[in-house]
Amino acid sequence: MASLAHQFEGDGSLTTNRDFAEIHTLSEIIKIGYDALEENALTFLIGGAESEMTLLRNRQSLDALAFRPRVLREVLDIDMTTTFLGVDQRLPVFLAPIGGLTQMDPGGTLAAVQAGGEFGIMGCISSVAKPDLEEVRAGSDASAMFQIYVRDDDDWLLERLALAEKLNYQAFCITTDTAYNGRHERRLLNGSVVPGQGLGGGLEFQRTLSWDTVDLVRKNTKMPIILKGIATAEDAIMARDHGVDVVYISNHGGRQLDHGAGAIEVLPEVVAAVGADMDVIIDSGFMRGTDIVKAIALGAKSVGIGKLYCFGLSAGGPAAVVRMLELLEVEIKWAMGLLGVTSLDQLDPSYLRAAAPARPAGLTSAHPHIDIPNPTYLNDG
Numbered sequence: 001m002a003s004l005a006h007q008f009e010g011d012g013s014l015t016t017n018r019d020f021a022e023i024h025t026l027s028e029i030i031k032i033g034y035d036a037l038e039e040n041a042l043t044f045l046i047g048g049a050e051s052e053m054t055l056l057r058n059r060q061s062l063d064a065l066a067f068r069p070r071v072l073r074e075v076l077d078i079d080m081t082t083t084f085l086g087v088d089q090r091l092p093v094f095l096a097p098i099g100g101l102t103q104m105d106p107g108g109t110l111a112a113v114q115a116g117g118e119f120g121i122m123g124c125i126s127s128v129a130k131p132d133l134e135e136v137r138a139g140s141d142a143s144a145m146f147q148i149y150v151r152d153d154d155d156w157l158l159e160r161l162a163l164a165e166k167l168n169y170q171a172f173c174i175t176t177d178t179a180y181n182g183r184h185e186r187r188l189l190n191g192s193v194v195p196g197q198g199l200g201g202g203l204e205f206q207r208t209l210s211w212d213t214v215d216l217v218r219k220n221t222k223m224p225i226i227l228k229g230i231a232t233a234e235d236a237i238m239a240r241d242h243g244v245d246v247v248y249i250s251n252h253g254g255r256q257l258d259h260g261a262g263a264i265e266v267l268p269e270v271v272a273a274v275g276a277d278m279d280v281i282i283d284s285g286f287m288r289g290t291d292i293v294k295a296i297a298l299g300a301k302s303v304g305i306g307k308l309y310c311f312g313l314s315a316g317g318p319a320a321v322v323r324m325l326e327l328l329e330v331e332i333k334w335a336m337g338l339l340g341v342t343s344l345d346q347l348d349p350s351y352l353r354a355a356a357p358a359r360p361a362g363l364t365s366a367h368p369h370i371d372i373p374n375p376t377y378l379n380d381g
Helices: 026-035 037-046 053-063 108-119 133-139 156-164 185-190 204-208 211-219 233-241 263-274 289-295 307-339
Strands: 004-006 014-016 063-066 082-084 088-089 093-095 120-128 144-148 172-175 225-230 248-249 279-282 302-305 352-354
Touching: 014 053, 014 263, 026 307, 037 185, 037 307, 053 063, 082 225, 082 302, 088 093, 108 120, 108 133, 108 307, 133 156, 144 225, 156 172, 156 211, 172 211, 185 233, 211 225, 211 248, 248 263, 263 279, 263 289, 289 302, 289 307, 289 352, 302 307
Parallel strands: 093 120, 093 302, 120 144, 144 172, 172 225, 225 248, 248 279, 279 302
Antiparallel strands: 004 014, 063 352, 082 088
């Protein structure tokens, strides 16, 4: 680990020793954040399940899409705003739920939600992250979704549901694809894995989760319900038929089922199945503004970023995340302008074509100018 990018004042508040306004690329923030992370946190952040094939396919599938730009169109004013869950958003981007945020910044979920709120996008806090949903709401009134790992306890589930509704969270997001924890061989090999987790254990209560649970939640709330972890058109249709409001395509950044498809490979079939009836959102492997534009062109309503903002938190807390989002906004604007579009609703699949990736999949395929001493850590979707 290199020198820390941020430090604490005497009162415990986080400060940075950098002026992030002087940073002009996402790559710089990733590099600073990388250097600031302890090995265990870094392994958690960039690793995947078993052979990490799903993780790599997340990146490879994005790199296998090329643009088809249109020219001689006026693109003086570009509107990147959208509305999601009834809330105006500066970008079609949200901060995805991540359980280990305090490894990146001691402010954890609160730091993430505050950064998103300052910039003008929504966060999504995890039920296994800290601070919890009550502490986050006490510290910020920014728009946020609440994502839950359901226990085998209906009373507890309904209590969490009622609390999220009382605290004015924008949606209740149920994670569906963790009946077994992903086997993280990278973490097993370096000894950083949580006991039991690397063997597929630790969330046995998730193995009883079924569509009956979705029906129970739907019966007891008027909040929008999101199902996270959808990977097929069949399950998207089931979600719609059970009263779900938003389908969330995700493979946990490649951390769950090995040898799955890249997230963006799943997007077209899900949009074709339910996109006319409900919003479809997505995460897993999105590291550039061009990645966001590709997902919107294929029908996503909003795109979750995870590792990218974690590097921001590690680099310098909320201030670095806000700067990261500003730079992501620049990349999205440039991509849209060069494609010849001025609003998100003009993007569609006609702006994309299949293409061979120009370099091997990995974090360095999205950010090739980063000088990092251990490139084996960059096999990252």
